[in-house]
Amino acid sequence: xxxxxxxxxxxxxxxxxxxxxxxxxxxxxxxxxxxxxxxxxxxxxxxxxxxxxxxxxxxxxxxxxxxxxxxxxxxxxxxxxxxxxxxxxxxxxxxxxxxxxxxxxxxxxxxxxxxxxxxxxxxxxxxxxxxxxxxxxxxxxxxxxxxxxxxxxxxxxxxxxxxxxxxxxxxxxxxxxxxxxxxxxxxxxxxxxxxxxxxxxxxxx
Amino acid sequence: xxxxxxxxxxxxxxxxxxxxxxxxxxxxxxxxxxxxxxxxxxxxxxxxxxxxxxxxxxxxxxxxxxxxxxxxxxxxxxxxxxxxxxxxxxxxxxxxxxxxxxxxxxxxxxxxxxxxxxxxxxxxxxxxxxxxxxxxxxxxxxxxxxxxxxxxxxxxxxxxxxxxxxxxxxxxxxxxxxxxxxxxxxxxxxxxxxxxxxxxxxxxxxxxxxxxxxxxxxxxxxxxxxxxxxxxxxxxxxxxxxxxxxxxxxxxxxxxxxxxxxxxxxxxxxxxxxxxxxxxxxxxxxxxxxxxxxxxx
Numbered sequence: 001x002x003x004x005x006x007x008x009x010x011x012x013x014x015x016x017x018x019x020x021x022x023x024x025x026x027x028x029x030x031x032x033x034x035x036x037x038x039x040x041x042x043x044x045x046x047x048x049x050x051x052x053x054x055x056x057x058x059x060x061x062x063x064x065x066x067x068x069x070x071x072x073x074x075x076x077x078x079x080x081x082x083x084x085x086x087x088x089x090x091x092x093x094x095x096x097x098x099x100x101x102x103x104x105x106x107x108x109x110x111x112x113x114x115x116x117x118x119x120x121x122x123x124x125x126x127x128x129x130x131x132x133x134x135x136x137x138x139x140x141x142x143x144x145x146x147x148x149x150x151x152x153x154x155x156x157x158x159x160x161x162x163x164x165x166x167x168x169x170x171x172x173x174x175x176x177x178x179x180x181x182x183x184x185x186x187x188x189x190x191x192x193x194x195x196x197x198x199x200x201x202x203x204x205x
Numbered sequence: 206x207x208x209x210x211x212x213x214x215x216x217x218x219x220x221x222x223x224x225x226x227x228x229x230x231x232x233x234x235x236x237x238x239x240x241x242x243x244x245x246x247x248x249x250x251x252x253x254x255x256x257x258x259x260x261x262x263x264x265x266x267x268x269x270x271x272x273x274x275x276x277x278x279x280x281x282x283x284x285x286x287x288x289x290x291x292x293x294x295x296x297x298x299x300x301x302x303x304x305x306x307x308x309x310x311x312x313x314x315x316x317x318x319x320x321x322x323x324x325x326x327x328x329x330x331x332x333x334x335x336x337x338x339x340x341x342x343x344x345x346x347x348x349x350x351x352x353x354x355x356x357x358x359x360x361x362x363x364x365x366x367x368x369x370x371x372x373x374x375x376x377x378x379x380x381x382x383x384x385x386x387x388x389x390x391x392x393x394x395x396x397x398x399x400x401x402x403x404x405x406x407x408x409x410x411x412x413x414x415x416x417x418x419x420x421x422x423x424x425x426x427x428x429x430x431x432x433x434x435x436x437x438x439x440x441x442x443x444x445x446x447x448x449x450x451x452x453x454x455x456x457x458x459x460x461x462x463x464x465x466x467x468x469x470x471x472x473x474x475x476x477x478x479x480x481x482x483x484x485x486x487x488x489x490x491x492x493x494x495x496x497x498x499x500x501x502x
Contacts, residue, residue: 022479022482022483023475023479025482026424026428026474026475026478026479026482027471027474027475028428028431028432028435028447028450028471028474028475030432030435030450031431031450031467031470031471031474032471034450034453034454034459034467034471035468035471037459038459038462038464042459042460042462146343146344146347146432146436147432147435147436150435150436150454151454161344161347161436162436162437165347165351165436165437165438166437168351170351170352173347173348173351174348176344177344177345177347177348180341180344181339181340181341181344184339184340184341185339188339
């Protein structure tokens, strides 16, 4: 979405995408979860209201997995909507950065079609900031999910954090904080190791 | 000499304002912000604060939808949602702005010091801000708030001391470019001290950037406050939009579909955050011509 917005900057599509991305960015993620929960689980009854699986079903194997996926749908949707805006904005601004580069003019001069110029030349170069963001966000999704997990009573690290807070269980909080920080560091390391494959310029630097 | 500089700055400001007025999104943001600030300042006139305490609401119906009770209905204790919203705006805006002030002051001091002195000062300060930047912000704030205890002052402090690194890095980069300018060199050659150069040349030149950055930090602070309050770390004696959401959630408003309770605070958060972001982006666009639509380098 960011790609298409940045490529045709200032058009109606760019404006709609940018403003909706900014709106989802401004939304507290747990509040979005509350709205989705009432809409799809309470009002329409399409999804379960919380938990990781149906405790009474006693299903095993594939059925158990399906049950868990069913319970996972709404929390995942919530986090996805909450974060897609940020990705779109970052992608848009990095596309805007490369759009003015000489190698795009060269690519057009070679007679490449507009979509080829975009997909093979612009996007590859604009991917770097997004990769960094994905890495950072892995850690932040872990921690950002604290409030969302609470809303959907999803028994993960986030819900554990909230329960430790109610205690308050300080050693537990410190341990969780350590896990969150370590995961951010590990994912950042992954991103740094991934860079040279995406961008040869980093390899020779 | 200073009067000429001030005259030039005043003219630059007027030019900037003229440009700002042509930015429709920026104006919309400014109007929305003005509205919310007016509500926060005039709260005692707009709503009667006494009914925020459950002891005073025994005559009100509980769980009343907007059709049954005044503008926006009541919660499980009979407290009017409208009053909570109005008084909540005070807390949310206060926390957003106060926390941003702390973050901006730390960020500016660190950024200017790192950029200006360079060397090992820069190395130490840059590593420190990188360290803060990488640490997941919400868990850090949660741990700090849990240890310090829930109060308005602590929430402001926690959000303030965890959100300065972005500002520090931006300011540092800006100081590095200003330091290379000719007038700084001339001032140095005339025997100006470090303090003089910093106060007279560096600070005034990073100020616009500081302001733009502050406007973009407030929405993050407000969102953080909402999340912290939702997790039960807000001031228990004051109503904020985040604590309203927490009350609604733990009282089971979701299952009862009491939308009039949890919908308005979220919408208010979105409106304020979006407004601050729009204003900040508009200021940024004025400062950085590359962001202007249709600009070709």
